[in-house]
Amino acid sequence: MSAGQWPRDLAMGVRFAFTGGREGWVRAALTAVGVGLGVALLLLTSAIPNALAARDDRDDARDDIGLVLHEETVTAKPSDKSLVVANVDTDYRNQGVRGRLLEPEGQRAPLPPGVDEFPAPGEMVVSPALAELLKSDDGKLLKDRLPYRVVGTIGEPGLIGSRELAYFAGADGLAERIDGTSAGRIERFGAVTDQSGGEEMDPVLVLLTLVVLVVLLMPVAVFIATAVRFGGERRDRRLAALRLVGADGGMTRRVAAGEALAGAVLGLAFGFVFFLIGREIAGSVEVFRFSVFPSYLNPSPVLAALVAVAVPASAVLVTLFALRGVVIEPLGVVRTAKPPRRRLWWRLLLPLAGLALLYPMMGKGADNGNFNEYMVTGGVVLLLVGVTALLPWAVEAFVARMGSGSLSWQLAVRRLQLSSGTAARMVNGIAVAVAGAIALQMLFAGVEGAYTRPTGKDTGRANLEVEVAHGVPVAAIGEKLDRTEGVRDVVAVSRGWVGEKRYAPEMTADVTIGDCAALREMAKLPSCRDGDVFVLATPDDTDSAKLAEPGRTLYFDPSYDTSPGKEIAWTVRGEVKKAQTREDSLRGDTMWGLLITPSALSGEVAPALTSSAYVRLDPSVPDATERVWNTAAALDPLADVWTWTATEQSGEFTSIRTGLFIGATCVLFLIGASLLVAQLEQLRERKKLLSALVAFGTRRRTLSLSVLWQTAIPIALGLTLSGALGLLLGAVLLKMSGAPVTVAWTSVLSMAGVGAGVVLAVTLLSLPPLLRLMRPDGLRTE
Incomplete structure (x- = not known):
């Protein structure tokens, strides 16, 4: 094979994807949507560190009470540049409201970021979210608490998030209230530079952060790998025509890789568009009291470049890997014959290798040194990848022993027996997500006591x-x-x-x-x-x-x-x-x-x-x-x-848990959207088969139930397997952190229930297109 053969064959596959008629571009579009959703989430994830840094920078730039507490920066006497500021933060229905009273003492008193001029006594400038709340019926009690007239809006530089509740109010006589803690005199805004370098983060919290990142990103990678295989069966049948004109098996595989590459590159474009849409949406919503401005969500150039290279490369590799057991001949594709039984031994090596990486760090906890970040990441990845490797074997082994039952059951089982790998791929992502979520729930529950301490407050005597x-x-x-x-x-x-x-x-x-x-x-x-x-x-x-x-x-x-x-x-x-x-x-x-x-x-x-x-x-x-x-x-x-x-929790621990909830919300959305796209692709593949069954008198109810069984059986096996591996990973992580191994069965069952609920919702959403496909006229062809 000449050195230029690979580029030529890949280029031919790209052309087939876009000029191969309706089948080609429909498959490319489905692949692009599936890959695009994953890419968008990867870009949003890579932008989170920049968003957190931007929030911190904004918070530092508007800092005032921090200056008051830092005696070296506070002026003791009024001057032409001095400003008296008082902290009047409040809470409203479990939402924090940032409030400051301002009294300028000179013509050159510093303006807070985002404020054009000082409000007069009895007036205030508010954030857009607070203005919206005060105008609503829900804000009536808060409006009674803030007896000031709204005269302006705080600009973006003065806020850390788009949904932050904040205000600056004018006041007089504040100088008498200066106490060096909640009220003081300053001549500028901005945090005091800390020369100490900060404290090193608790090793267990580092472990939590690493596991959260891996658990949130692994389902995304699995979905991208699944999306590049959409329409694989029809594509392989089309490639058989290449053998008739002289192409060998290697060339057909390279052409198939080119088609997947085209869908992945188009998916990158879709992902960029989805990312821009998601960034704008993120600027208008608040998740777990956390909001950002769209300008915060700028992905790291290095990480964005890595995504741009890794996604097309993985599309090519996944396609070549998927075709390793497929024989494409001039007269057809040898795929419908009974495939050899999947081997179990090498699939068990992945979780065992993961355990081997994590074992040396058992019992370290927070007092015996730091965890090796690479070993933690590699071990968790291998354990979760083990779910994707074991699930196809489990589905095949299970359905091979099934047969008798209702007509819908038999249709579903026969379909699963012929294409158990396709069914397993559809639920791989949800299985990985559930396994990781169970492990994280166990880890959080196990170490929570170390970061929670009693306050000594008797809430029965005072609230x-x-x-x-x-x-x-x-x-x-x-x-x-x-x-x-x-x-x-x-x-x-x-x-x-x-x-x-x-x-x-x-x-x-x-x-x-x-x-x-x-x-x-x-x-x-x-x-x-x-x-x-x-x-x-x-x-x-x-x-x-x-x-x-x-x-x-x-x-x-x-x-x-x-x-x-x-x-x-x-x-x-x-x-x-x-x-x-x-x-x-x-x-x-x-x-x-x-x-x-x-x-x-x-x-x-x-x-x-x-x-x-x-x-x-x-x-x-x-x-x-x-x-x-x-x-x-x-x-x-x-x-x-x-x-x-009765208790209070570490701020860092709470922040990590909040980050997990936000990330899990995004991943669940991706799971649902990707599963729906995969389900629609599977229905499109079976359009003629469904139409033929309807034409021969099969009831639509029977076909609908068969589709439900085809989804329910793999997801039940996937949730069982993910539950077992999730419990194993959770126990290992607890051993590593030095915490006793306990199982929060409520959390485990709730995670499995969430996964099952997502699949049920996707199945219900796919019923309308399924009913449209079950028509005899679907047998028409050109």
Whole structure:
């Protein structure tokens, strides 16, 4: 064979794909759609790192509170370039709303990104998504919380996502609220550069990330490999004509590879178009509270080039591999004869090789070094590829032993016996996806405990905690919250701290002020009446007992060199009683210091106190949480509200899980779309057969059931096999992470149910075209 034979034969196959009549271009179009869907998802996946980086860059560029917390960057005095900014973030129906109050102090005060001019006091500029929400009926309670007039829209540079809820509101008197945490004075926007280089990521989280990427991308690769084989039987019959004019077997295979190459290249073009459409759609939707702008989704040039090369190359290789057992002769294709039984031994080598790669990393966990990324990726890939290798053998072995049953059952079984490989290819992608999903569910469930810790909050005694800054009487807070619809109970107290000296005290103590009922929710008290003072000394606290001496003068909010305080004097009078710790204190395990009833203090100390309220809600009242937020905002725009939870989870772990859900949503869409295309291609292949059966009197109901059985049998086998390998992979990954091996059967069954549901939906969608194909006039030919 000359060196130029390959290019000539491939070029001939490309011409056949587009000039071979209706059959040629229909097959090329189906291949292009199937490949295009996979390519689009690959491009979107390769764009995710850029999208995350773009979100982080936008967030850094608009950072303000980070500057306030970083003392070196904050100006202490007002100037022509200074701006006072306050954090007024809020939540609305489990959605975060980013809010900032702005007060420019000079003509050259920095504008936030995306804002053309400062809103005046009582006005605000909002993100497009927030403007849309405030105009809707769903945003009525939020509108009550934000008593500002909308005068503009925040531009894209000031937002991290297209569906982000954010606003900037004008205010005055903010300088009095500067505390170095939630409010401060800045002269620019932008994050402080971190010179530390950041912390190294937990090895188990690295393992999770690697497995998520492999599990999400493997079904895409399987679907692309399946798509390039659409219409293979008809194509091979057409190639038999080449043998009549002198082509040898090698040439026909190269021509077939050329046809697949044409479909793959056309699929790249389709994929680019699908990617552009998907990118625009992604800019208008929000998945699991995560949104992006279309401009964020720019694939890495290297990864995009790799996709552009790998897809056509894989199309050629897959076609040559598929034709290895097909004999194309001048008078026909030897494919309908009974093929030799598939061998099992080499198919078992793939998962065994995967286990061999993963075995050396057993038990490493998070404390015994990093996992080898290449071995993890290779091992997981081989185990999942093992599903695609074992499924054709399982389908063949199963259907070979079946026969008796209804007419529809026999039709389906006979078809599967003749083309079990085609049936297995249709469900390979869903089997790989389910196997990977089961393994990931086991891994997430197994390591979740290591990244989840108890908060110590008793959600049976309080659901929300409200903190209001200086100047708002605690009695008013308790009264207004108690009158809020949906509030069942309120415990309101004030907090502060004292020292033995006005400046730079050496001994300090925490102070909690409230009536006897409120203080009993914090600690165990002896007899209590208004005017009493208690000391709650813990083993680690020796200062409180020394400070709580009758006749001693203490100072609320004393000053240090770096932070001015109020320095309000207060003298301890009368007996100081001893209190005991309470395990279920509303303050948790941070309770210590002095407990004081209101009459023991004078009103002069009020400016040095912060008020807190612990709120228990009535679960039968809708939107009770939102109403508490509204009351808190009316009391003080800078009020903080925290929702109590029994546990809290690592942010990195939560981000990885969110990424998995987003990716799984996209993959499920691809699974459904690709399965539908494959099903339609199979129906097109059998058009004349179906028409002939109808012409001979076969009922349409029988044929429809046969098509359903032809899909149900392989998917049942595929889900069984994927479940077994998924459990095996999940157990191995848990062993690697050092977590105990447990099986979350609910998650396993739900994953299998999702896979079965996708196939059922595709089957139902394919019924209308099936009914159109079952007509006697389908026997017409040219």
